[in-house]
Amino acid sequence: MGLLSRKATCNSHGQDSSYFLGWQEYEKNPYDEVKNPRGIIQMGLAENQLSFDLLESWLAKNPDAAGFKRDGQSIFKELALFQDYHGLPAFKKALVDFMAEIRGNKVTFDPNNIVLTAGATSANETLMFCLAEQGDAFLLPTPYYPGFDRDLKWRTGVEIVPIECTSSNRFQITASALEEAYEQAQRKNLRVKGVLVTNPSNPLGTTMTRDELDLLVNFITDKEIHLISDEIYSGTVFSSPAFVSIVEVLKDRNLENTQVWERVHIVYSLSKDLGLPGFRVGAIYSNDPIVVAAATKMSSFGLVSSQTQYLLSAMLSDKKFTKEYIAKNHKRLRKRQSKLVAGLEKADIGCLESNAGLFCWVDMRHLLSSDTFEAEMELWKKIVYDVKLNISPGSSCHCSEPGWFRVCFANMSEDTLTLAMQRLKSFVGSIASKDRSHQELKNSRRKFRTKWVFRLSFQSFHDREQDER
């Protein structure tokens, strides 16, 4: 029997990372309110389960959409045969309108520039195939979604070089961090083809500031490289500041129809905003016709089921529904996030101030036995096995500072969230009473009692840097 390819035998699928191991532990002992009340509560899955009732009620009122009917007539045959990689025109139109609506209609999108793919996972990989190859690299701000290690690198051969972001400035991207990443890539003999950002950020749960976006535009203009903006969480921005999309910035700076305009590409999906990860609906939006053409052909390897395209074209064309959905979804996410933040506060745990996403970026540095990733893993294991919460350790997101964790809040019931917070409070309480003086001595520099505030003094950051080196 012949050997398998290098791709098959390497580890770039990333499936051995802790991100997936926590998942495995959960699978072995999943929490269930009735059947397994002491099981592990899943807080590592960025799913949006808060607004299904809105979708269900729409489906009940519009049975034709799932029933292969248009105006009462069966279009089953038409849909069954439709495999055109240009996608269902009605769906593309509805999707770009939805994307514009999410951005407050401050920008418009051309349905001819959108390419449908089986999920954002497929969209990101396809863009890599179009823009880069072996020997090339994309720069990504840390911390980033663990799945990118597989999606961007595995089959494409492209490398990721991190743009280090730190808590000193809320993990925002800086000009020097960008430059350093670029230089690091060059030292590794990699040709930088672009920057990929997730905005709103996973795992931070924050929207990028206009300054950051301007910085990025300047950087990619100067280096003549691409920018991919994965805006998969754009519909989950529940409080201010409002979401500013990269296209808005380009428009405001009158950069339409310039070279840089054609080097900015957006990735979107309905998995987070609509809570439909199973339906595999992703999209690439680009102003470069060659990228659109190449990506369209490549989408043959991951087309969206025409059955699903039709259902969603009907749903998203219902403007009354989309307006109501977007508003209610925001409201519910905001409420849920507040509940998590308050619960964490009761346990003396702070988190990064966030306005988007399905998770919070939680600061547990003060609970570490040492300022190391080993200590982070130690803490994580305690939280998974003893506290029975599956949360994602920052190291799995390539965070450069130990002690941060991503905690999801939208994939469970309110009661389950309450229980999770209680468990956490007990856990922190038990450490505190066991080891109060020891903790205080170690963490006097970093202890935060209440919600973490933006203003972290430059002095303390500087000191910490020296410690780590």
Added chain:
Amino acid sequence: MAIEIEKPGVGLSKVAVSETHGEDSPYFAGWKAYDENPYNESSNPSGVIQMGLAENQVSFDLLEKYLEEHSEASSWGKGAPGFRENALFQDYHGLKSFRQAMANFMEQIRGGRARFDPDRIVLTAGATAANELLTFILADPGDALLVPTPYYPGFDRDLRWRTGVKIVPIHCDSSNNFQVTPEAMEAAYRCAESMNLKVRGILITNPSNPLGATIQRTVLEQILDFATNKNIHLVSDEIYSGSTFSSSEFISIAEVLETRGYKDSERVHIVYSLSKDLGLPGFRVGTIYSYNDKVVTTARRMSSFTLISSQTQHLLACMLSNKEFSENYIKTNRERLTRRYDMIINGLKNAGIECLKGNAGLFCWMNLSPLLEEPTRESELALWKVILNEVRLNISPGSSCHCSEPGWFRVCFANMSEQTLEVALERIHKFMEQRRRRN
């Protein structure tokens, strides 16, 4: 000051700007001509009739009847749990009930002569994705796969484009009905070696596209033996397995393995899809069935890039686990395809045209070599243009399928109504008469 427009292609990958997607071949050009002037019985009776699209449109009524009688398949039942659970389901293992239904369906198609384990089924968005995925797993960039000619034009893109893998053809010709021979396989292998290419596997389509014929058991055995001797993989694309005109004539590689007690079966992988047998290309339902555990695990992980919509998995799990439906469908579909095949073969015969003896698929392999000015590819393309522009039929020239013998054409018969097929046959008849009179 004018802003300089970047030269096209700068800043994109080699893959993005290469021609390996193969979309400039006549296979796609004919499609264009049809799109610009499509036949319609009432509104455009002199338009181009599409006979280049291997679609199965003869059994939709059976599917529609099922859907009408089983609304639970296309909805999520009354009340909440069905919908949200389905909408959230993105597990790359795939819906268990769907894998079970697929395994059963594949067994039924093979008359129960082979068994399929649902846990060896990996789901992908269509056979297009399945073939590419397998290539990524079985070969490295620069390696080669051996593929018998003539073959499905899409393979040039599916197997080569993003993978960087090469195809080395195993030449087959009409002297023995285009069957693969050990000599032809050896020759292809040596050819690859002479080009310094490492051969990683052989990929066959059984039943064959474009031949419309099943591979005989003895030939399958020879192919398996060859793969074993060279220690390479064997991929059997059995996408047309449910479209054989008689159940007993199709022998799957699975049956051959079964007879051999599954000895040395880790090199064998089967590709399947519902696009042809069920006529559902839009739903993107493909599978890889592998006897190799590592391939199953890796393929499953890779399938993240090409998962099947859970909405669609749910629909088809319901439909295919209904034994009454699936048995009746397979049987009726076969009968109707046979009828269509007989119709076209007789029609062509009356026009003085011979075809390869076929027993499966949605097309026949037509021999127009007597009509060629010269036995060359150029002559074949010239004839093809005449048929496209004058007879107004879009058929696929053998050269687009890499056939080494000029003059053969693939003609689809299941993607239109019977009336349209009659019209097409009349046009061919007239065309042949005119040619005879001219000569």
